[in-house]
Amino acid sequence: MECQSLEEVRQHIDQIDDEIIKKIAERKFYVSQASKFKKNEQGVKAPGRVEQVIQKVRTKAETYGAPPDLVESLYRDMISKFIQMEMEEFKQQQQQQ
Numbered sequence: 001m002e003c004q005s006l007e008e009v010r011q012h013i014d015q016i017d018d019e020i021i022k023k024i025a026e027r028k029f030y031v032s033q034a035s036k037f038k039k040n041e042q043g044v045k046a047p048g049r050v051e052q053v054i055q056k057v058r059t060k061a062e063t064y065g066a067p068p069d070l071v072e073s074l075y076r077d078m079i080s081k082f083i084q085m086e087m088e089e090f091k092q093q094q095q096q097q
């Protein structure tokens with residue numbers, strides 16, 4: 001949609017940010033369940049799966065017209081933070097056993 005003012009542009013951006021953040025929270029909800037199914041720290045990091053996700057999101061970025069390098073960089077950062085979070089949860093579970 002063609003905007004008529006900077007205010008309108010920013011309203012759209014704010015709305016999109018709201019949607020993105022809700023989806024990040026939803027993604028985090030599922031990532032935080034993954035540690036229950038992991039056997040060791042290498043499993044928590046799952047570098048093979050990370051590369052699979054990166055490949056998939058680069059392809060989706062191309063399909064939807066988003067810059068693939070930007071999407072890859074955002075995902076690498078997000079996943080690395082999620083791994084830290086998952087690792088904490090994994091270590092807590094290990095202590096409880």
Ligand SMILES: C=C(O[C@@H]1C=C(C(=O)O)C=C[C@H]1O)C(=O)O
Pocket residue numbers: 030031034043044045046047049050053078079082083086
């Ligand atoms: C959620 C998982 O754990 C980690 C987090 C990932 C992610 O955020 O997509 C991917 C791989 C793992 O590093 C998983 O193994 O699927």
